[in-house]
Amino acid sequence: MSREEKNKALMRRWYDEMWANLAFEKIPELAGPTYTRHDVRGTRAVTAEEYRDELLPMKEAWTISDFKYFLMAEGDYVTAIGTWKINDQMQWDWVQTFRVEDGKLVETWLPAMATEGRWALDEIPG
Numbered sequence: 259m260s261r262e263e264k265n266k267a268l269m270r271r272w273y274d275e276m277w278a279n280l281a282f283e284k285i286p287e288l289a290g291p292t293y294t295r296h297d298v299r300g301t302r303a304v305t306a307e308e309y310r311d312e313l314l315p316m317k318e319a320w321t322i323s324d325f326k327y328f329l330m331a332e333g334d335y336v337t338a339i340g341t342w343k344i345n346d347q348m349q350w351d352w353v354q355t356f357r358v359e360d361g362k363l364v365e366t367w368l369p370a371m372a373t374e375g376r377w378a379l380d381e382i383p384g
Contacts, residue, residue: 262331265358269329269336272356272363277342278325280317285310290362297368320344328383334358341377349375 259267268288276284286306294303304312327340337355344350351372357365 261333262336264361265334265336266329266331268358268361268363269331269338269356273325273327273338273340278322280320280322282310282313282317285313288363290359290364293363294365295368296366298370321346324349324379326379326382326384339382341375341379341382343375348373349377351375351377 271284272288275281276288289306289309291305292303293306293309294301295309321344323343323346325340325342327338330337330339334357335355336358337353339353341349341351349372352368352370354366354368356363356367
């Protein structure tokens with residue numbers, strides 16, 4: 259299996275096992291000890307456990323539906339184009355890039371999520 263295939267397999271676990279099921283307890287298994295996030299809050303480095311704990315309150319408040327994504331990989335980078343609905347109401351669309359190191363997610367770029375999504379499921383490649 260190529261490096262790109264391994265990295266995409268890790269991302270499928272991130273989305274299919276963790277996000278689709280809100281199984282945030284899997285984050286330390288999938289993310290490195292330091293997970294650098296470049297997102298709407300700025301750039302910050304968190305531990306996998308800190309990120310897990312940040313997301314845990316969502317587990318009780320959210321359900322994820324209409325979830326679809328497409329992955330592209332080159333070297334240590336994987337980009338996802340995706341969409342989902344939260345609580346069957348608010349649709350979020352995104353394009354996000356991750357960097358993988360030693361089989362773990364260690365960095366991500368998510369400059370914005372469209373929280374009033376307009377992408378149809380059939381508009382996501384794949």
